Amino acid sequence: xxxxxxATSPWGENVLVRISWDLxxxxxxxxxxxxxxxxxYMLFSPHHKRESGEVDRMERERxxxxxxxxxxxxxxxxxxxxxxxxMLALVFTSFLPVIGVKFAWVYWHWMAGILLTGSIIFHIxxxxxxxxxxxIWVGPKDIPEAKAEMMREFGIDAPGPKPGKYPLGxxxxxxxxxxxxxxxxxxxxxxxxxxxxxxxxxxxxxMGDAAYGLTYVVHGLTGVGFVGLIIAHIYFALRPExxxxxxxxxxxxxxxxxxxxxxxxxxxxxxx
Amino acid sequence: xxxxxxDVMPAFELFQPTSVADTLGLLERHGGDAxxxxxxLDTFDWLKDRIRKPRVVVDLSAVAELRGIKxxxxxxxxxxxxxxxxxxxxxxxKERFGLLAEAAGLVxxxxxxxxxxxxxxxxxxxxxxxxxxxxxxxxxxxxxxxxDTPTSVNREHAIFDADRCVAVNPSDTAPALIALDAQMVIRxxxxxxVVPAQDFxxxxxVDITRLTMLQPGDxxxxxxxxxxxxxxxxxxxxxxxxxxxxFALVNVASAIxxxxxxxxxxxxxxxxxxxxxxxxxxVEALVRGKARDEQTAEQxxxxxxxxxxxxxxxxxxxxLMKALVKRAIRGAGEWTS
Numbered sequence: 001x002x003x004x005x006x007a008t009s010p011w012g013e014n015v016l017v018r019i020s021w022d023l024x025x026x027x028x029x030x031x032x033x034x035x036x037x038x039x040x041y042m043l044f045s046p047h048h049k050r051e052s053g054e055v056d057r058m059e060r061e062r063x064x065x066x067x068x069x070x071x072x073x074x075x076x077x078x079x080x081x082x083x084x085x086x087m088l089a090l091v092f093t094s095f096l097p098v099i100g101v102k103f104a105w106v107y108w109h110w111m112a113g114i115l116l117t118g119s120i121i122f123h124i125x126x127x128x129x130x131x132x133x134x135x136i137w138v139g140p141k142d143i144p145e146a147k148a149e150m151m152r153e154f155g156i157d158a159p160g161p162k163p164g165k166y167p168l169g170x171x172x173x174x175x176x177x178x179x180x181x182x183x184x185x186x187x188x189x190x191x192x193x194x195x196x197x198x199x200x201x202x203x204x205x206x207m208g209d210a211a212y213g214l215t216y217v218v219h220g221l222t223g224v225g226f227v228g229l230i231i232a233h234i235y236f237a238l239r240p241e242x243x244x245x246x247x248x249x250x251x252x253x254x255x256x257x258x259x260x261x262x263x264x265x266x267x268x269x270x271x272x
Numbered sequence: 273x274x275x276x277x278x279d280v281m282p283a284f285e286l287f288q289p290t291s292v293a294d295t296l297g298l299l300e301r302h303g304g305d306a307x308x309x310x311x312x313l314d315t316f317d318w319l320k321d322r323i324r325k326p327r328v329v330v331d332l333s334a335v336a337e338l339r340g341i342k343x344x345x346x347x348x349x350x351x352x353x354x355x356x357x358x359x360x361x362x363x364x365x366k367e368r369f370g371l372l373a374e375a376a377g378l379v380x381x382x383x384x385x386x387x388x389x390x391x392x393x394x395x396x397x398x399x400x401x402x403x404x405x406x407x408x409x410x411x412x413x414x415x416x417x418x419x420d421t422p423t424s425v426n427r428e429h430a431i432f433d434a435d436r437c438v439a440v441n442p443s444d445t446a447p448a449l450i451a452l453d454a455q456m457v458i459r460x461x462x463x464x465x466v467v468p469a470q471d472f473x474x475x476x477x478v479d480i481t482r483l484t485m486l487q488p489g490d491x492x493x494x495x496x497x498x499x500x501x502x503x504x505x506x507x508x509x510x511x512x513x514x515x516x517x518x519f520a521l522v523n524v525a526s527a528i529x530x531x532x533x534x535x536x537x538x539x540x541x542x543x544x545x546x547x548x549x550x551x552x553x554x555v556e557a558l559v560r561g562k563a564r565d566e567q568t569a570e571q572x573x574x575x576x577x578x579x580x581x582x583x584x585x586x587x588x589x590x591x592l593m594k595a596l597v598k599r600a601i602r603g604a605g606e607w608t609s
Contacts, residue, residue: 007408010418017414097479104477106435194416195436196581204421216415 001026004217009209016213019220021098027224031231042239045153050162050261058260068253069270071165071245076131079123080249086116090184091230094223110197113188120181135164135268138171164267169236170245176229180222187219281319288331292459295335295491300461302328304488309333310353310392313384318397323406338391338493341365346499349457352391352492356445357382359390369497371506371525375448378510381517391492394446394456394472395484398439398547399519400429410437410480420583427585428521431593432546435477438583440544444510446473447525447541447549452501457494458486466496473548483547501527501539507600511592520544522592526600528564535559535568540600542576542593552576552597559601569602 002020009015050058059065072080089112093105127133144161149168151158166174192199193206207215237246244262248254259270284307289295299306307326309315310333318324332338338353341362348364359365360377379385379393398404398411400419408414419426420438429438446469454469467485474485486492505528512518522544529537538559540552555572562568573594580590 005413007412007414010405010407015408017408102474102478104435104475106477196434202420204416209416212415 013209015209016217018213018216019224023220023224024095024098024227027227028231031228034228034232035235038235042241045155055257055260058265059256062256062260062265065256065259065270067256069256069259070252071248071254072252074252075126077249077252079119079126083116083119083123086112086119087226087230090116091223091226095227106195110188110192110195113185113192114199116181117185117189120185132165136166136171136174138168138175142168142171161267162264163262164264167262173229173233176225180225180229183218184222184226187215187222190215191219281316282322282325284319284326285328286331287328288334290334290336292335292337292491292493295330295332296459296461298328298330299489299491302330306330306488308491310395311355311388312392313380313388314392314396317404321404321406323404332391344496346502347497350390350495350497352389352494354390356385356388356390356393359445360385368499368502369448369452369506371452371508371527372445372448372497374506374508375444375510375523375525378508378523379444380519384517390445390495393443394449394469394495395486395492396442398437398483399442400437400439401425403439410476411439413481422584424583425585426583427588428519428544429583429586430546431580431582431586431589432550433475433477433548434546434581435475435480437476437480437547439476439547441473441483441546441548442519443543443549444520444523447523447543448508449495449497450541450549450551451506451525451527451539452497453539454495454497456492457496459491459493460487460489464493469495470549470551475547501529504529505603507603509596509599511596522589522596524593524596524600528601530564533564535562535564535601538601540572540576540597542596545580545589545593554578555597555601564601564603566602569598572601573598 001022003023004019005017006014007017090109093109093112097103097105127136145163145168148158148161163170190207190212193202194204194212196202236242237249244254244258259265287298289298299308305327307315307324307329309329309331312331315329319326319329332353335353338351340351341354341358341364342349343364346368348368350359350365356376356379360373362373365376366373376385376390376393379388400409400411402418402424403409403411406412407418409416409418411417417437418424419429420434426438428440430440449469450473452469456467456469456472458465458467472484474482479485507526507528508524510520510523512520520543522542524540524542526538526540528535528539538556540555541549542552543549552572552575555576558575559568559572576597577590577594580593582590
């Protein structure tokens with residue numbers, strides 16, 4: 001299996017061209033194998049929510065909580081679905097031709113890329129000024145939660161902290177999407193200098209061959225990365241024990257009981 | 273700038289099947305490793321330049337069933353290995369489809385037409401010299417078009433539908449076949465596919481490494497031309513730098529069905545301006561029902577070049593194409609047929 005493809009430039013130099021499409025198949029197969037492995041594991045895995053007796057007690061203690069608790073604002077949901085649409089359009093327009101579905105994909109691909117870029121810029125502003133910015137980030141402070149979650153994965157009722165607004169898996173996924181997304185956007189914008197669009201004046205010599213080669217490789221790696229990430233995301237969104245999170249991304253709210261079952265009310269203080 | 277042609281080709285395994293069935297078997301067995309050779313005029317450039325190094329070459333010259341021109345119920349069927357000389361001189365082709373005879377007769381030079389084939393002419397690869405020199409451009413699987421930079425020599429390149437690559441389709445017979453609503457017969461393994469000529473050619477947006485829809489394992493066996501446009505008013509004109517042995521800078525093929533001086537239906541195709549023969553459907557719609565006169569020709573020419581995006585050195589193609597379309601509509605006083 002090749003990882004990248006090389007070419008000899010007119011000046012006799014070996015330059016990177018792009019990733020090998022073998023990596024796309026590797027990401028696709030890897031994603032599917034992960035689904036099978038995780039799905040099999042989950043058949044035997046214990047549930048991670050709080051014991052019902054403890055939740056009953058917490059409900060009594062927090063009688064003032066509303067019946068429905070807002071998890072995602074309308075604006076945040078719109079952003080999520082616009083971004084999801086753009087991501088899916090990007091992945092399909094880039095990889096359908098690789099698997100033999102031929103169509104004029106470049107135009108749709110860069111249009112979707114612009115939509116993604118716009119939505120990400122909006123999200124950065126929105127998250128910075130109108131959301132709890134740090135609630136999605138992971139850092140050393142999350143190590144106790146990671147340990148506790150790991151123990152719970154193995155069926156041990158660990159006493160460690162429950163998640164705040166976002167489960168650790170959510171936050172790690174966000175981090176992966178952030179790295180891959182910014183890599184894809186930055187490399188994609190540079191690649192647009194080599195195609196005709198009404199947005200930039202075409203300049204194929206903006207960078208040297210080696211720099212363009214690296215840019216194409218970064219774009220390809222982030223692209224195949226997204227294949228795996230999207231497979232995992234859709235899989236988790238459809239898993240029965242996670243479906244309450246998916247519904248909250250559609251309708252915006254979760255029930256009081258879901259809030260208390262899955263979250264630490266002290267780390268995510270629900271608005272009343 | 274063109275690569276130096278060397279004397280010794282890279283080694284390959286040569287197969288010379290004598291039947292279509294054997295050919296298809298070989299193509300199926302060797303897949304992407306096999307190179308299909310018709311007249312060899314495109315092939316030997318690639319091989320002698322050592323740009324392409326196929327493991328297997330399948331030479332079709334001994335496949336008799338791929339040769340010949342047959343009457344097909346008012347239309348004709350031309351075997352893919354029929355030479356361009358045969359196409360241009362065949363009585364049936366001249367009688368029914370003078371447009372194709374004219375186009376085939378203007379390909380390159382007599383020697384090349386004696387060797388070059390119908391199938392090879394429509395399937396030949398792009399002639400962009402950056403690509404033919406083996407530079408790692410988009411069409412060669414790279415990530416740049418060397419012909420579309422501020423300093424490129426791109427006098428012969430595309431003015432329409434460039435999508436990263438700006439190479440053009442070099443065929444003379446292709447626009448004539450599309451104007452005549454021909455169909456391409458393609459076989460793969462045990463299946464046969466009949467594709468309109470217009471869909472046989474693909475642009476870089478759809479597949480940047482090919483000019484046609486032929487994939488490894490595919491064999492173009494014949495071209496069928498239905499009788500629909502037989503004996504209509506045709507016009508073909510090819511403009512090139514020298515009058516023999518040259519590719520078209522721009523060529524135009526038209527088939528017009530006229531009642532008196534009124535155009536009832538028309539098909540117009542221009543080549544040398546895009547990576548696939550450029551059918552002018554808007555122009556066809558414009559001229560339908562109009563008189564075949566100077567005014568209609570002028571309007572057609574104006575409309576034909578709308579949306580053209582010339583490169584640094586090929587803006588001349590815009591007025592050239594406009595003039596050719598005008599002449600195709602107006603006619604030069606006498607039709608090809």
